[in-house]
Amino acid sequence: MSARPDMSVTIAGVTLKNPVMTASGTFGSGMEYGQFVDLNRLGAVVTKGVANQPWEGNPTPRVTEVYGGMLNAIGLQNPGIDVFIERDLAFLSQYDTKVIVNVCGHTEEEYLEVVERLAEEKRVDMLEINVSCPNVKEGAIAFGQKPDALCRITERIKKIAAQPVIMKLTPNVTDIAEMARAAEAGGADAISLINTLTGMKIDIERRCFVLANRTGGMSGPAIKPIAVRMVWQAAQAVQIPVIGMGGIASAEDAVEFLLAGASAVAVGAMNFHDPYLTEKVADGIEAYLVRHGIGRVTDLIGAVNG
Amino acid sequence: MDKITALVTESAELTPGIQSLTVRLPESTDWDVRPGQFAGLYPADGSMLLMRPISVCRWDPARRELRFVYRPAGAGTRSFTALREGDTIDLLGPLGNGYDTEALAGRHVLLLGGGIGVPPMLELAAALRNAGAETQVTAALGYRTDELFLAEDFRETGAEVLIATEDGTAGTKGTVLDAVREAGIRPDAVCACGPMPMLRAVKRYAEELGIDAWLSLEERMACGVGACLGCVVKTRETDAHSHVKNARICTEGPVFAAREVEIG
Ligand SMILES: Cc1cc2nc3c(=O)[nH]c(=O)nc-3n(C[C@H](O)[C@H](O)[C@H](O)COP(=O)(O)OP(=O)(O)OC[C@H]3O[C@@H](n4cnc5c(N)ncnc54)[C@H](O)[C@@H]3O)c2cc1C
Ligand SMILES: Cc1cc2nc3c(=O)[nH]c(=O)nc-3n(C[C@H](O)[C@H](O)[C@H](O)COP(=O)(O)O)c2cc1C
Ligand code: FES
Numbered sequence: 001m002s003a004r005p006d007m008s009v010t011i012a013g014v015t016l017k018n019p020v021m022t023a024s025g026t027f028g029s030g031m032e033y034g035q036f037v038d039l040n041r042l043g044a045v046v047t048k049g050v051a052n053q054p055w056e057g058n059p060t061p062r063v064t065e066v067y068g069g070m071l072n073a074i075g076l077q078n079p080g081i082d083v084f085i086e087r088d089l090a091f092l093s094q095y096d097t098k099v100i101v102n103v104c105g106h107t108e109e110e111y112l113e114v115v116e117r118l119a120e121e122k123r124v125d126m127l128e129i130n131v132s133c134p135n136v137k138e139g140a141i142a143f144g145q146k147p148d149a150l151c152r153i154t155e156r157i158k159k160i161a162a163q164p165v166i167m168k169l170t171p172n173v174t175d176i177a178e179m180a181r182a183a184e185a186g187g188a189d190a191i192s193l194i195n196t197l198t199g200m201k202i203d204i205e206r207r208c209f210v211l212a213n214r215t216g217g218m219s220g221p222a223i224k225p226i227a228v229r230m231v232w233q234a235a236q237a238v239q240i241p242v243i244g245m246g247g248i249a250s251a252e253d254a255v256e257f258l259l260a261g262a263s264a265v266a267v268g269a270m271n272f273h274d275p276y277l278t279e280k281v282a283d284g285i286e287a288y289l290v291r292h293g294i295g296r297v298t299d300l301i302g303a304v305n306g
Numbered sequence: 307m308d309k310i311t312a313l314v315t316e317s318a319e320l321t322p323g324i325q326s327l328t329v330r331l332p333e334s335t336d337w338d339v340r341p342g343q344f345a346g347l348y349p350a351d352g353s354m355l356l357m358r359p360i361s362v363c364r365w366d367p368a369r370r371e372l373r374f375v376y377r378p379a380g381a382g383t384r385s386f387t388a389l390r391e392g393d394t395i396d397l398l399g400p401l402g403n404g405y406d407t408e409a410l411a412g413r414h415v416l417l418l419g420g421g422i423g424v425p426p427m428l429e430l431a432a433a434l435r436n437a438g439a440e441t442q443v444t445a446a447l448g449y450r451t452d453e454l455f456l457a458e459d460f461r462e463t464g465a466e467v468l469i470a471t472e473d474g475t476a477g478t479k480g481t482v483l484d485a486v487r488e489a490g491i492r493p494d495a496v497c498a499c500g501p502m503p504m505l506r507a508v509k510r511y512a513e514e515l516g517i518d519a520w521l522s523l524e525e526r527m528a529c530g531v532g533a534c535l536g537c538v539v540k541t542r543e544t545d546a547h548s549h550v551k552n553a554r555i556c557t558e559g560p561v562f563a564a565r566e567v568e569i570g
Binding site: 025026027028031032033035036048054055056057060061062063064065067068069070072074077079080083220221269270271272273274275276 | 307308309348352353354355356357382398525526527528529530531532533534535536537538539547548549550551552557
């Protein structure tokens with residue numbers, strides 16, 4: 001029998017044991033899904049967005065289902081950076097996995113405050129900056145939809161960040177390649193995409209919006225083809241690593257993202273369908289490599305033909 | 307907590323628009339189910355990716371059988387009506403906190419179920435039967451018409467049963483609280499599940515009487531396990547988990563002390 005394939009990937013100097021991460025906001029800080037999956041088997045846990053202060057989030061209903069997917073308008077409810085460090089980071093410290101902290105804010109200063117606080121935290125391996133949440137009124141997505149603003153906030157964060165910085169991009173733009181290049185120009189160590197696509201659902205019997213926020217971010221299998229396309233376009237546009245996500249429901253889906261140019265992948269909404277999915281995706285990618293006689297998972301990155 | 311594949315042992319219409327579904331859990335599961343908890347039922351059609359939260363109506367640990375009673379509302383719950391004995395269904399559970407039966411033991415407990423809020427009260431009534439001889443249970447059940455699903459099952463638990471119907475075709479014409487007032491009973495704790503206007507009225511009723519009340523709340527859910535923050539309710543105090551005045555119904559609930567939640 002030949003040796004097991006090498007599943008490790010390195011992003012901005014950080015080596016993950018495999019390319020499977022959790023998508024921010026769909027996995028809490030690992031505590032809740034830790035009873036279903038062995039967090040030690042994941043490449044990284046990406047935590048729910050955290051701000052400098054506690055955020056209440058949006059009124060309910062915050063979630064609903066759509067064909068092959070779901071809409072959410074949580075509005076980035078979070079307990080704030082103090083509780084996050086004390087409780088969630090302490091929890092994750094028990095595990096042998098990489099910790100990527102997703103950061104949100106209304107203003108540049110709010111982002112910077114969180115990044116600064118995290119600079120002292122040795123257990124944080126990388127930062128993912130959410131400049132792409134469609135569900136909060138100020139800030140957030142505004143930074144992710146204008147190349148200049150994206151480049152500028154990336155530069156400011158990079159100046160004070162102690163960990164490598166991943167800029168998380170929104171698909172709600174005309175030209176994703178331009179946004180990817182703006183993040184790279186600002187000094188981002190990596191980019192991740194896609195965040196959710198802005199959607200809407202109307203209850204025709206009651207003639208009202210289903211979500212209290214009216215619009216919500218769409219995720220789940222229905223968005224996967226769009227995500228794969230955008231990951232491919234972004235990977236073509238930049239030299240820095242790309243982390244791909246959007247609708248991953250199986251190892252086969254994950255391989256598609258890798259072939260499109262992603263160096264790692266994140267599993268999001270489908271955790272809700274199958275709480276064991278992250279581990280299954282990691283196992284399935286390995287099985288794919290064995291089946292195809294490929295020795296290293298990195299050989300798949302961007303390896304789509306033609 | 308697991309996601310498991312259960313075997314359907316019964317699936318039938320109880321009354322028009324109300325379905326009963328009983329499933330047997332695999333032997334490998336070690337679910338310990340409390341009244342007031344719920345499970346997430348997954349539609350077989352993968353285009354519907356989220357589980358449907360349905361309360362436990364009955365739990366038989368010896369047979370590992372769970373009974374659900376539900377109203378087919380949309381596509382997901384309608385798809386469950388096609389299940390037949392011998393089919394399988396995927397379940398996530400057991401979810402939520404459930405009722406603290408020890409806190410209710412020894413009291414005169416009033417159980418209030420309105421419409422599709424009736425089923426979860428049945429497991430609570432059954433559990434309270436074993437909560438000591440001093441525990442007294444009155445179940446006030448509210449229906450639209452005289453299709454009194456599960457009322458007989460409540461009587462079998464030994465509970466005193468009061469009926470209210472919207473159209474007056476059985477019991478008291480009006481709400482469950484109308485039936486309670488008409489019967490002139492004076493409980494010292496109340497547990498309720500039903501539509502929001504009913505829960506608000508129950509909260510006021512308990513405040514007037516100065517008694518403890520627990521309410522079973524509903525909200526749209528995605529994960530069911532506390533990870534997505536989709537299912538929150540406004541709380542009076544800062545919640546210990548969220549550090550804002552929002553608690554997760556799927557995790558800190560669905561059962562809340564009435565005084566802790568802001569339901570308007
Ligand atoms: C803790 C809890 C316990 C419940 N117990 C019962 C029960 O014992 N019996 C029963 O008949 N119903 C119960 N419900 C309501 C039940 O979950 C919904 O009727 C059901 O999810 C509707 O799904 P659908 O596919 O038929 O409707 P659709 O409208 O097609 O559903 C679309 C999405 O919205 C969600 N949704 C729609 N209505 C509701 C609702 N009222 N509450 C929560 N989510 C909703 C669905 O889960 C799904 O994700 C309970 C709800 C909660 C939160
Ligand atoms: C309930 C929910 C909450 C989310 N919260 C965040 C968040 O806090 N920060 C963030 O950057 N992305 C957040 N996202 C976006 C996901 O991380 C991911 O980018 C998106 O859902 C696409 O992947 P998926 O289709 O696999 O879910 C959230 C998504 C969902 C469904
Ligand atoms: S449904 Fe996800 S937190 Fe309750």
